[in-house]
Amino acid sequence: MPTVIDELLETDGTARLLADRDRAFVARPTERIPVAVAGGEGATLIDADGRRLLDLTSGWNVANTGWNHPKVTEALLKQAAQMPFSPPWCTHDGRSRVAERLSDMLGGGYRALCGATGSEAVEAALKVARRATGRQAVVGFTEAYHGGTLGSMHAGGVPQLQGVDVPSTEFHRHAPIPDRLRANGRDYAELVRATLREQPAPAAILLEPIFTNPGVIAGDPEFYRAVQQTAREVGALVIIDEVGTGFGRTGHDFGFQHWDLDPDIVVVAKALTSGAVPMAGALMRDELSAAVSGPGFSSTFGWVPLACAAALASLDVMESEQLPARAAQLGTLAIDRLRPLIDAVPAVADVRGFGLELGIEFTDAAGDPFARPPMEELTSRLLRRGIFAEPSAYTSTLLLMPPLVIDEDVWTGALDAIAEEIVDMDRAGAWV
Numbered sequence: 001m002p003t004v005i006d007e008l009l010e011t012d013g014t015a016r017l018l019a020d021r022d023r024a025f026v027a028r029p030t031e032r033i034p035v036a037v038a039g040g041e042g043a044t045l046i047d048a049d050g051r052r053l054l055d056l057t058s059g060w061n062v063a064n065t066g067w068n069h070p071k072v073t074e075a076l077l078k079q080a081a082q083m084p085f086s087p088p089w090c091t092h093d094g095r096s097r098v099a100e101r102l103s104d105m106l107g108g109g110y111r112a113l114c115g116a117t118g119s120e121a122v123e124a125a126l127k128v129a130r131r132a133t134g135r136q137a138v139v140g141f142t143e144a145y146h147g148g149t150l151g152s153m154h155a156g157g158v159p160q161l162q163g164v165d166v167p168s169t170e171f172h173r174h175a176p177i178p179d180r181l182r183a184n185g186r187d188y189a190e191l192v193r194a195t196l197r198e199q200p201a202p203a204a205i206l207l208e209p210i211f212t213n214p215g216v217i218a219g220d221p222e223f224y225r226a227v228q229q230t231a232r233e234v235g236a237l238v239i240i241d242e243v244g245t246g247f248g249r250t251g252h253d254f255g256f257q258h259w260d261l262d263p264d265i266v267v268v269a270k271a272l273t274s275g276a277v278p279m280a281g282a283l284m285r286d287e288l289s290a291a292v293s294g295p296g297f298s299s300t301f302g303w304v305p306l307a308c309a310a311a312l313a314s315l316d317v318m319e320s321e322q323l324p325a326r327a328a329q330l331g332t333l334a335i336d337r338l339r340p341l342i343d344a345v346p347a348v349a350d351v352r353g354f355g356l357e358l359g360i361e362f363t364d365a366a367g368d369p370f371a372r373p374p375m376e377e378l379t380s381r382l383l384r385r386g387i388f389a390e391p392s393a394y395t396s397t398l399l400l401m402p403p404l405v406i407d408e409d410v411w412t413g414a415l416d417a418i419a420e421e422i423v424d425m426d427r428a429g430a431w432v
C-alpha cells in the first residue's frame with residue numbers, strides 16, 4: 001500500500017529513487033519513515049528533492065540544538081582536519097574536557113565510562129552496577145525502552161513491542177510504568193517498592209525520569225521518592241536513563257532534575273553531540289569507577305576526538321542559547337494551546353509533557369489506545385502540511401519533540417495545524 005511519502009515522492013525522481021533503493025537493499029525495521037533526507041537546518045529537514053519538512057521528532061531527541069548548527073559544524077570540520085579518531089588506548093584533549101563538563105552539570109563527583117550508542121551505555125551502566133554490588137538482578141519498568149541490545153532489552157519491559165523474542169531471565173523484573181490513565185486504583189509507588197524488595201536483591205533500578213517511548217509518561221513525586229528511598233534501603237543503585245530526556249529536552253539539563261532523585265549512574269547519548277557523531281556515556285559516581293576494569297568495559301569508538309569536539313560545541317550552544325529554559329517556555333506555550341482539545345474532542349484523553357517532550361494521548365470510547373489507522377491518518381495529514389511527527393508505541397500518543405531551537409512562530413503555527421487536523425478528524429468521524 002502506498003504511503004503518504006510515496007504520494008509525495010511521485011512528484012520527483014531523486015527521493016523516490018533513494019527510497020526504492022533503500023527498500024531493495026536495506027533491512028528496515030519500520031515502513032513508516034521513507035523520507036530520503038539530504039539536509040537540514042534548525043527545525044527543518046530537507047529531502048532529496050528540496051522539500052522542507054518541519055521535524056517534530058528531533059530525529060528521536062537527537063537534534064536538540066537543531067539540524068546542522070553552524071557552531072557544531074565548525075567544530076567538526078576543525079577536528080576532522082586535525083584528528084577525527086585516536087587509538088582507544090590513548091587519551092586526548094576532548095575526552096577529559098567533556099567528562100569534566102558533564103560531571104559539573106551533575107553537581108560534581110562523576111566519572112564517565114565512554115561508549116558510542118545509548119544501548120551500549122545502558123549495558124555499561126548495568127555492568128558497573130553488577131560488578132559494584134556483586135548482584136545480578138535489575139529492576140526495570142514495563143513498556144520502557146532502553147535500547148536494542150539484548151541486555152538493554154531485558155532491562156526494559158517491551159520485548160514484545162520490539163518484535164524480538166527475548167527470553168526472560170530470572171535476573172530481570174519489572175514494575176509497571178506509572179501510567180496515570182491506566183492506574184485502575186493501583187499505587188505505583190507501592191508497586192515499585194514491592195518490586196525492589198523482592199529477592200534476589202537487585203543490583204540496580206533502571207528508569208527514564210520521564211518515560212519517553214511509551215508516550216511521555218511520568219509518575220508523581222511520591223513515585224520517584226519510592227524509587228530513590230527503597231533503592232537505598234535494599235542496597236540497589238539508581239540508574240537514570242537520560243538518553244532521550246537529557247540536554248535540555250524537558251526544560252532542565254537533565255530530566256531527573258524534575259524529581260527528588262540523586263542518581264548513582266546517569267546514562268547519556270543522542271543529543272550530547274547533536275547527533276553529529278555517535279557518543280554515549282555512563283556517568284557514575286567516583287567511587288563506582290573502581291568497578292571498571294578489564295576489556296569488557298572498553299569501546300573502540302567511545303568518545304573519539306571528533307565526537308568530543310561535537311559534544312563540547314553542542315554543550316556550548318545549549319548554554320549560550322539557554323536551550324533548557326527555551327524548551328520550558330515553548331513547552332508551556334504548547335500545553336496551554338493544546339489543552340482545550342481535551343474538552344473539544346472526545347478522543348483526546350490527555351495533553352502532557354515537560355519542556356519540549358510532549359504528548360497528545362488519544363483513546364477510544366472504552367479508554368483504550370487506538371490501533372494504528374487513526375494515528376496513521378493523523379501523521380499522514382500532518383505530513384501533507386509539511387509536518388513530521390510520530391506516534392508512540394504503547395499508548396496512542398502523538399509525540400511532539402522538536403529541536404529546542406524551533407522558531408516560536410513556526411512552533412505555534414505547527415500546534416495550530418495539529419489541533420485543526422485533530423478537530424477535523426473528529427468531525428469526519430475518524431476517531432473510532
Ligand SMILES: Cc1ncc(COP(=O)(O)O)c(C=O)c1O
Pocket residue numbers: 060117118119120122145146147148208212213241242243244269270
Ligand atoms: C530512553 C532510551 N534509552 C536508550 C536508547 C538506545 O539508544 P541507541 O539507539 O543510541 O542505542 C534509546 C533509543 O531510542 C532510548 O530512547
